[in-house]
Amino acid sequence: MSTATDTHHDEHHGPAKGMRRWLFTTNHKDIGTLYLWFSLIMFFVGGAMAMVIRAELIQPGMNLVDPMFYNQMVTMHALIMIFGAVMPAFVGLANWMIPMMVGAPDMALPRMNNWSFWILPIGFTLLLMTFFVPGGAPAAGWTIYPPLSLQTGDAFPLLVFGIHVLGISSIMGAINIIVTIMNMRAPGMGLLKMPIFVWGWLITAYLLIAVMPVLAGAVTMLLTDKYFGTAFFDAAGGGDPVLFQHIFWFFGHPEVYIMILPAFGIISEIIPTFARKKLFGYSAMVYAIAAIAFLSFIVWAHHMFTVGMPVAGLLFFMFTTMLIAVPTGVKIFNWVATMWRGAMTFETPMLYALAFLFLFTIGGFSGLMLAIVPADFQYHDSYFVVAHFHYVLVPGAVFAIMAAVYYWLPKWTGYMYSEFWGKTHFWLSTISINVTFFPQHFLGLAGMPRRIPDYAVQFTDFNFISSIGAFVFGLSQLIFVYVIIHCIRGGVGRATDRVWEGSHGLEWTVPSPAPYHTFETAPEVK
Amino acid sequence: MFKAKLSGAIRHTVLLGLFLLPGSALAFREGINLPRGVTSISSDIYDLHMLIFWICVAIGVIVFGAMIISIFLHRKSRGVEPAKWHHNTAVEVVWTAVPFLILVGMAIPSARALIDIEDYRDYDMSIQVTGYQWFWHYEYRGEDVSFYSRLDDDSNRARQLRAHREIDPLDVDNYLLEVDNRVVVPVDQKVLLLLTANDVIHAWWVPELGGKKDAIPGFVNELWFEISEPGVYRGQCAELCGRDHGFMPIVVEAVEQEEYEAWLEEMRDRNAENEDATQVSAIDVAR
Ligand code: HEM
Ligand SMILES: [Cu+2]
Ligand SMILES: [Cu+2]
Numbered sequence: 001m002s003t004a005t006d007t008h009h010d011e012h013h014g015p016a017k018g019m020r021r022w023l024f025t026t027n028h029k030d031i032g033t034l035y036l037w038f039s040l041i042m043f044f045v046g047g048a049m050a051m052v053i054r055a056e057l058i059q060p061g062m063n064l065v066d067p068m069f070y071n072q073m074v075t076m077h078a079l080i081m082i083f084g085a086v087m088p089a090f091v092g093l094a095n096w097m098i099p100m101m102v103g104a105p106d107m108a109l110p111r112m113n114n115w116s117f118w119i120l121p122i123g124f125t126l127l128l129m130t131f132f133v134p135g136g137a138p139a140a141g142w143t144i145y146p147p148l149s150l151q152t153g154d155a156f157p158l159l160v161f162g163i164h165v166l167g168i169s170s171i172m173g174a175i176n177i178i179v180t181i182m183n184m185r186a187p188g189m190g191l192l193k194m195p196i197f198v199w200g201w202l203i204t205a206y207l208l209i210a211v212m213p214v215l216a217g218a219v220t221m222l223l224t225d226k227y228f229g230t231a232f233f234d235a236a237g238g239g240d241p242v243l244f245q246h247i248f249w250f251f252g253h254p255e256v257y258i259m260i261l262p263a264f265g266i267i268s269e270i271i272p273t274f275a276r277k278k279l280f281g282y283s284a285m286v287y288a289i290a291a292i293a294f295l296s297f298i299v300w301a302h303h304m305f306t307v308g309m310p311v312a313g314l315l316f317f318m319f320t321t322m323l324i325a326v327p328t329g330v331k332i333f334n335w336v337a338t339m340w341r342g343a344m345t346f347e348t349p350m351l352y353a354l355a356f357l358f359l360f361t362i363g364g365f366s367g368l369m370l371a372i373v374p375a376d377f378q379y380h381d382s383y384f385v386v387a388h389f390h391y392v393l394v395p396g397a398v399f400a401i402m403a404a405v406y407y408w409l410p411k412w413t414g415y416m417y418s419e420f421w422g423k424t425h426f427w428l429s430t431i432s433i434n435v436t437f438f439p440q441h442f443l444g445l446a447g448m449p450r451r452i453p454d455y456a457v458q459f460t461d462f463n464f465i466s467s468i469g470a471f472v473f474g475l476s477q478l479i480f481v482y483v484i485i486h487c488i489r490g491g492v493g494r495a496t497d498r499v500w501e502g503s504h505g506l507e508w509t510v511p512s513p514a515p516y517h518t519f520e521t522a523p524e525v526k
Numbered sequence: 527m528f529k530a531k532l533s534g535a536i537r538h539t540v541l542l543g544l545f546l547l548p549g550s551a552l553a554f555r556e557g558i559n560l561p562r563g564v565t566s567i568s569s570d571i572y573d574l575h576m577l578i579f580w581i582c583v584a585i586g587v588i589v590f591g592a593m594i595i596s597i598f599l600h601r602k603s604r605g606v607e608p609a610k611w612h613h614n615t616a617v618e619v620v621w622t623a624v625p626f627l628i629l630v631g632m633a634i635p636s637a638r639a640l641i642d643i644e645d646y647r648d649y650d651m652s653i654q655v656t657g658y659q660w661f662w663h664y665e666y667r668g669e670d671v672s673f674y675s676r677l678d679d680d681s682n683r684a685r686q687l688r689a690h691r692e693i694d695p696l697d698v699d700n701y702l703l704e705v706d707n708r709v710v711v712p713v714d715q716k717v718l719l720l721l722t723a724n725d726v727i728h729a730w731w732v733p734e735l736g737g738k739k740d741a742i743p744g745f746v747n748e749l750w751f752e753i754s755e756p757g758v759y760r761g762q763c764a765e766l767c768g769r770d771h772g773f774m775p776i777v778v779e780a781v782e783q784e785e786y787e788a789w790l791e792e793m794r795d796r797n798a799e800n801e802d803a804t805q806v807s808a809i810d811v812a813r
Pocket of ligand 2: 253256302
């Protein structure tokens with residue numbers, strides 16, 4: 001490191017040493033690693049808040065925290081899980097895998113890549129600081145509806161700027177992914193030859209660029225309403241509180257697909273590998289993702305069926321929302337058809353993929369039920385909705401991320417993880433997540449509203465069960481950390497280059513662990 | 527005391543066990559499913575809900591069935607060779623078209639029910655409902671009757687933080703679902719609610735009367751019901767509205783017409799006595 005030539009040498013063949021490696025890195029693998037660790041930490045921070053929520057709800061009565069603090073927990077839990085855990089995990093996977101999957105040496109814009117990551121901790125410092133300012137953290141829900149959100153104390157500008165920073169990070173990451181995919185594919189890799197994970201991310205990146213500025217606009221309007229005398233959302237000043245909801249959900253609904261399309265891609269990689277059979281209906285899978293992305297822009301008001309819309313509006317949003325079930329169904333049927341007459345084995349990534357398939361489908365069913373406007377008049381803002389979105393987000397998005405980690409960990413570290421502990425983690429997580437969230441369907445139907453810190457005694461039993469499930473799920477995640485660290489330190493032995501018997505794709509042609517630089521000369525794709 | 531705790535714990539353990547037994551969770555008893563309720567809207571919604579539920583169950587049986595069969599039959603340990611095919615246009619067209627047709631089949635009754643629900647004409651009486659942080663105000667239009675409705679005193683004392691609470695929530699009847707002044711309405715009359723709010727958005731929801739509607743500052747939203755059976759129906763605010771969002775219940779009492787008129791009389795007298803009390807602003811009456 002002492003001479004210029006050495007530094008030069010390092011840049012091309014190996015990482016710098018110490019902190020500088022991580023601060024100044026422009027290497028897609030390093031940045032991917034940073035994203036993934038960051039996401040894991042945020043998963044535990046957000047998870048700790050979930051534990052506070054479930055501890056308060058284990059019995060009727062206010063047993064632990066003040067209602068205001070409870071609302072802060074609900075709000076910050078959601079913001080951290082969405083923007084801190086799920087989204088960065090997917091970006092981390094994109095950084096690691098997309099260049100290797102398309103045969104590119106790195107991401108197209110490596111310096112911007114460094115920034116996309118490093119402003120994330122800045123954004124979260126702003127957000128987490130809010131716990132220590134007068135008035136406490138934001139407590140109006142992650143949906144920050146005015147006028148309630150305008151009652152936030154000094155946390156408000158920190159929240160708004162935090163969201164701006166996270167949005168900029170996402171947009172930069174998305175631009176990088178699009179440019180990489182569009183310009184850096186190896187010769188012979190036509191668009192319709194790309195792995196589905198790459199397709200899923202390409203479309204997700206466009207969604208991000210389309211909707212993050214909308215969110216930024218919405219929170220900026222809130223900011224000017226609060227501090228600069230505008231009245232965009234203030235009825236007393238001629239504004240309209242419902243306008244905010246329209247803008248927010250124009251961002252919010254595509255946002256939920258931002259959290260699931262990359263997951264679709266992951267599952268489409270893993271099932272063919274362990275079924276030892278090609279993905280069924282490749283082009284239908286691509287078109288289904290595109291159709292879902294398009295529809296996600298014209299369904300937003302299904303989150304606001306109870307605000308008092310004209311019947312024509314209710315009907316329009318009901319029909320478009322129901323339509324989403326068609327491409328979603330196509331995806332599920334194609335995955336099942338991929339398994340059909342395959343020769344399956346059930347290593348941990350496959351177990352997670354199968355759990356995804358079962359449990360995401362249950363979330364899809366409840367989504368379809370929520371789309372039915374008259375029924376949604378009952379379901380809306382009840383625990384039924386909480387059950388729905390946790391089914392699509394935890395055994396959906398989060399399980400897909402875990403599946404991806406187990407799937408690619410040997411490629412990243414060069415070692416095999418412990419299958420025993422991986423499977424233990426899987427079974428504990430899968431059982432406990434159902435114990436946690438299945439009873440919440442019943443609670444919602446029986447009339448328990450969401451976002452309440454205390455409840456009528458008839459809801460006691462299911463809340464108790466749900467809390468127990470949540471604690472078990474929370475503890476089980478420590479096994480995940482153990483498996484990862486154990487694997488990095490040598491695991492249960494060296495991994496081969498192919499790693500899995502049924503694996504296909506460029507990432508499996510490079511050695512394990514993947515060298516610091518891969519595909520400096522582009523591979524030939526037939 | 528200790529014994530009660532212990533038997534509570536045992537009951538919970540047994541329940542947890544029961545829940546884990548497949549099927550027991552599907553036994554629809556009260557507290558697990560949507561109530562059928564006491565209005566035409568609520569029972570229409572219930573029927574729709576069950577219809578879509580069973581459609582989902584049927585699709586689920588097919589999809590999960592195929593998955594489970596595949597997981598058992600098509601595993602490497604049974605020595606099978608993976609098939610080589612990876613697409614089939616006919617099948618793919620079928621499983622795009624058939625779900626679409628099922629959706630059309632669901633959309634028609636849903637649209638019908640929706641159009642009925644959204645028919646606010648020809649009502650018999652109307653009540654203006656205003657949401658406040660954190661209680662409701664009801665004004666019977668044209669009747670000169672209006673009052674605030676707040677969490678009842680027992681619930682309020684029981685819902686304090688553990689260190690400050692004077693009663694155990696389990697010892698309160700209808701904990702968190704009782705108010706000081708109930709909304710009394712006659713049965714078999716179409717009652718129109720005109721909903722608005724004074725500060726932030728709230729939502730008025732009594733499951734047994736049908737759906738909910740948001741109460742939004744600067745807007746007037748409508749919601750109607752026609753109750754067929756006398757009784758007491760309970761609900762809560764359903765839109766996060768700040769610290770005490772969980773503590774602003776709604777209680778509707780449906781009575782026969784004569785009883786309703788007697789109640790109106792009584793309320794008018796009470797209002798006359800407390801002229802001043804009803805005139806003060808919301809801030810003053812807030813607890
Ligand atoms: C078949 C596909 C789906 C349909 C038809 C659907 C439908 C709906 C509807 C109608 C609501 C609003 C419910 C209400 O508030 O009354 C909702 C809420 C929600 N959905 Fe879905 N959904 C689907 C899939 C997904 C997926 C894939 C995700 C994310 C990965 C997702 C995440 C959410 C979230 C986070 C909410 C709640 C937002 C909030 O109010 O905080 N949904 N869904
Ligand atoms: Cu949505
Ligand atoms: Cu409320």
